[in-house]
Structure formats: C-alpha cells, structure tokens
Amino acid sequence: MSTDGVHGLGFLGVRIEDRERFRAAVALHRDTLGLAVVRDEPDRLVWFRLRDGTELHVYGPEDVDHVAFGDRPCVGLVVDDVEGTRHRMEAEGVEFLWDTQRDGDRVWAHYRGPDGTVYELIGPTVG
Template sequence: MSALVRRLDFLGVPSQDVDRSRAFYRDVLGLRPDPTAAYEQWAGDTCFAIWEPEAQGMPFVAQQGNPWPLGVDDVAATRAQLEAAGVVFFGDTIDTGVCHMAFFADPDGNQLMLHHRYAPPAGGDPAA
C-alpha cells in the first residue's frame, strides 16, 4: 500500500490576536516571513500559519500537551536569547542523553520546545 499522506503542509497556529502572534513568531523566534501571505512564516520547510478560530465560528483552544519541537543549533544559547526577550520557560532544560529540550509557550499558550539532537539514535539513522 502506498502512503496516503505525503507530507505535513503546514501547522495551524491558533491565536486570539494574529498581529501579536505574527510579531512573536517573526520578531522573537526569527521565523522567515512569507512574501505572499501576511500571517504565514517559515522555519525551514515548515509553514506556521496563524489563524483566529473564533473568526471562523470555532472556539479558540491553545495547542497544549504536545509541544511543537523547534530545531536549534544550541538550546542553551537560544533559550538565553529568548529569555532576554521576555520568553518564560517551563522548568529546566532537559538532557535526554541524545538531545536537549527546553519548553515554553507563545503569547496564546501554544506550547513549543527548543530541541537539539546531539547524538544519533541508538541503532538508527544518524541523519534522523
């Protein structure tokens, strides 16, 4: 059977204030603006599309319980830079033995994680 799903097209970022969210993702996290879509920004090949569920007649619910992992080169340095910009992290940075992780949220409460794998998975693909 061939794969039914080919890729993740985008992440929908629920917001109650799209301008505030756009400023956070672009100015604080440094995501690349989309030249043709005001509320879309990019991290590598992943589009973060900000939208207001309530404007579509849906309830706003922040994405929680499964933080989106944002790949960075150095979790400690990136965390320090974000903390200097006012971002509050949940707890200490975690070292799992193969990666570092630090958890925080955007202004709407959508949970995010800084992530850096520093060792290949056991028996796995080192490029993973």
C-alpha cells in the first residue's frame, strides 16, 4: 500500500484520566508553551491550535468519548481521501473503531494500529 497520500500530522490527541495530571498538561500547553486555546470544557477537554493549524486535543477525566485512546497519544495523519485510504487499509485487515465522521469540510476515521495505539486518518471532504 502506498503512503503517497499522507501529507503530515493534522491532529494529536491524548486522554488523561487523572484530574491533576490533566490540569498540569493543560497548563503546560496553554501557559508555558503559549498555545492558542480553541475550545475549553473544564476537566473534560481543552483543544489547542498550533501556528501551522495542527490541533492538539487534551481530554480529561470527564471525557467519555475518547476512552479508547487509553494512555497513548492518538496521532491524526492527513490524507487526500479518508474513505479511499480507509477501504485500502480495511482490505489489509486494519480495524477501524467507528464509522467515518464528518464536520463541515473535514472527514476523519479512527483505527487501531498493530501496536494497539489508536490512530486517525483526517482529510478534506471529497466530492
């Protein structure tokens, strides 16, 4: 399978169950690194945007939607065609966790890598 369609990283997410560690991670990214906050729901999630547009999502103990991440970061790979890439990967036996999701002009799909880590394909709406 070719990886020609992977352009870079478009997303990094991490879920932190411990409330104090979550708050410390948020403070590090917001206060020490000065990342721009684009969404903040106390003890549930804080989304940051880097200058190149990449998003960093930190999910806390009140978040129940990203429990599948476990204690590992979820990396989003930017591709031209999420559905096409997903179909090729599924044909190779890769397990996708949920249906492909859409929000305006973005599409994404989460899969579990051979190491057990959850990854994400992310890209533009095609067609």
